[in-house]
Amino acid sequence: MFIYNIVKMHYALQIVAAVVVVFLTVKFLSVFRKRRKLSWIPSAPRLPIIGSLFEVGENSTEIITNFIRLTDNPAKSVYLEIGFDCGVVTRDHDLIEFVLNSTQLINKSWDYQMFHDWLGTGLVTSGGTKWKKRRRIITPAFHFSILIQFIESFDQNGKKLIEILGNEGTRPEGIDIYSYITNCALDIISESAMGVSVKSQENQNKEYVDGVKNLLSSILDRSFSLWKVNPYLFPLTSDYWYQRRIVKSLHRFTDTVIENRVKSLQGKTEKNVEKDVDDVGKKKKLAFLDLLLNSTIDGKPLTKEDIREEVDTFMFEGHDTTSFAISMGLYLLAKYPSVQTTARNELNEIFGNDKSKPTTIEDLNNMKYLELVIKEIIRLYPSVPYILREVTKDTEYKGHTLPKDTSIGMYIYGINRDPTYHKDPEAFIPERHLDTSSKNHFAYIPFSAGPRNCIGQKFAMLEMKCLISKILRNFELLPDPSYEPVLAMNAVFKTLNGVRIKLKKL
Numbered sequence: 001m002f003i004y005n006i007v008k009m010h011y012a013l014q015i016v017a018a019v020v021v022v023f024l025t026v027k028f029l030s031v032f033r034k035r036r037k038l039s040w041i042p043s044a045p046r047l048p049i050i051g052s053l054f055e056v057g058e059n060s061t062e063i064i065t066n067f068i069r070l071t072d073n074p075a076k077s078v079y080l081e082i083g084f085d086c087g088v089v090t091r092d093h094d095l096i097e098f099v100l101n102s103t104q105l106i107n108k109s110w111d112y113q114m115f116h117d118w119l120g121t122g123l124v125t126s127g128g129t130k131w132k133k134r135r136r137i138i139t140p141a142f143h144f145s146i147l148i149q150f151i152e153s154f155d156q157n158g159k160k161l162i163e164i165l166g167n168e169g170t171r172p173e174g175i176d177i178y179s180y181i182t183n184c185a186l187d188i189i190s191e192s193a194m195g196v197s198v199k200s201q202e203n204q205n206k207e208y209v210d211g212v213k214n215l216l217s218s219i220l221d222r223s224f225s226l227w228k229v230n231p232y233l234f235p236l237t238s239d240y241w242y243q244r245r246i247v248k249s250l251h252r253f254t255d256t257v258i259e260n261r262v263k264s265l266q267g268k269t270e271k272n273v274e275k276d277v278d279d280v281g282k283k284k285k286l287a288f289l290d291l292l293l294n295s296t297i298d299g300k301p302l303t304k305e306d307i308r309e310e311v312d313t314f315m316f317e318g319h320d321t322t323s324f325a326i327s328m329g330l331y332l333l334a335k336y337p338s339v340q341t342t343a344r345n346e347l348n349e350i351f352g353n354d355k356s357k358p359t360t361i362e363d364l365n366n367m368k369y370l371e372l373v374i375k376e377i378i379r380l381y382p383s384v385p386y387i388l389r390e391v392t393k394d395t396e397y398k399g400h401t402l403p404k405d406t407s408i409g410m411y412i413y414g415i416n417r418d419p420t421y422h423k424d425p426e427a428f429i430p431e432r433h434l435d436t437s438s439k440n441h442f443a444y445i446p447f448s449a450g451p452r453n454c455i456g457q458k459f460a461m462l463e464m465k466c467l468i469s470k471i472l473r474n475f476e477l478l479p480d481p482s483y484e485p486v487l488a489m490n491a492v493f494k495t496l497n498g499v500r501i502k503l504k505k506l
């Protein structure tokens with residue numbers, strides 16, 4: 001019996017060894033094929049198994065300059081291998097244009113899976129047919145006629161922000177403006193996406209607000225841990241259970257908002273629905289949620305889960321991006337006083353001396369110089385610094401093949417600062433955006449481009465103009481000489497040391 005068991009185990013081990021050998025051979029052959037097909041792109045130095053890991057860098061800060069160094073070659077691109085993963089990082093204008101304009105290369109790479117627990121496969125994370133159908137029904141929500149309804153919300157939340165900064169923000173040692181802006185942006189996006197404010201600026205709904213912030217910081221941490229990033233190993237870590245707990249509470253919150261909205265729609269009289277007014281006869285603002293509740297795909301209404309993943313997607317993408325851009329913008333304006341003065345002079349012309357006059361759509365349209373300033377802010381600090389696409393089938397490009405199962409990483413931060421495309425690229429010069437004659441439209445892509453560009457860019461521009469203009473009308477911005485931002489790459493850019501500036505009441 002004992003001998004029989006040993007023989008059985010011996011055969012089992014042989015089978016396991018054979019499976020492992022076949023698996024590794026298939027994987028190695030696939031890597032060699034991709035390496036050969038992409039040999040026209042300079043390769044990063046690599047070691048066996050770990051590939052170019054050390055070249056990419058050990059943390060989210062090093063990667064920013066390492067990507068610039070690695071793509072500093074005539075192809076403006078680098079071929080990278082890490083384990084069995086193969087991909088290209090590029091800041092080449094032509095390759096980026098080809099990928100972003102393609103209607104085939106629309107799938108996101110596996111990295112976005114880190115957001116799946118929270119966002120499911122909503123607009124940012126989905127691919128293929130699901131993405132196409134969702135994009136079609138969500139696009140009308142960003143029509144100008146809908147967006148102008150949100151200006152009152154930008155204005156009211158901006159007013160609250162000014163009050164808070166007036167009370168807490170003028171300390172001589174300066175403040176971390178990022179946390180204040182984040183709270184304001186969360187209130188704005190919750191009103192626009194869900195129709196209710198999370199009242200983050202008033203310290204309410206702490207479980208939800210802290211949940212969003214803690215989850216994003218845990219995802220940032222995960223993205224730079226070799227083994228937490230692995231979907232099979234991650235459940236063995238305490239962070240997995242921590243994230244699950246937060247996600248559960250965030251979903252509970254969104255579900256309740258959706259249920260309440262459904263009940264309120266059902267409770268409305270038919271007359272009110274027709275006129276689109278609430279029960280006291282006031283014109284009702286439509287939130288993105290209302291559009292989703294009224295939408296159908298293939299003749300069927302969206303399920304509660306479908307709606308939740310889109311609402312959560314807006315909650316994430318609609319506040320993290322603008323918070324970073326506005327905060328870095330205030331930092332730049334503090335650092336460049338002449339730009340700040342020109343921007344404020346324009347605002348004085350629009351609003352006169354009245355600091356509290358509410359902002360209208362006409363005012364926002366008249367902020368021509370501030371628009372140039374914002375374009376320049378997001379050139380130097382694009383909230384989304386790096387985007388990825390998965391090649392799902394062999395694709396021809398300029399006589400070469402982009403092989404199936406490779407990822408193409410487009411380095412927005414790198415291309416926006418590339419000296420070939422931008423004169424004096426490190427300098428903050430808003431006026432450079434007056435010249436629109438450039439043929440290199442894909443050399444400035446803070447909102448990405450092509451069919452999968454940022455659906456919220458008009459919303460973002462209006463919100464950024466409204467909040468930055470309010471702050472400039474009420475405060476002089478001064479730099480904190482001891483502060484330099486330490487950037488950290490992630491799906492949305494972060495700094496590791498806040499965004500410090502000083503405010504002086506005007």
Ligand code: HEM
Nearest residue numbers: 123124317318321322325383384387447448454455456460
């Ligand atoms: C400064 C502000 C913003 C910047 C720089 C920005 C940038 C971007 C970029 C680069 C992408 C492409 C991502 C990729 O391909 O992986 C994107 C996608 C997206 N953005 Fe924005 N964004 C901003 C604000 C917003 C706002 C305010 C919203 C919502 C209200 C929003 C909603 C979205 C959505 C839903 C997508 C996915 C679109 C799709 O895949 O079809 N964004 N954004």
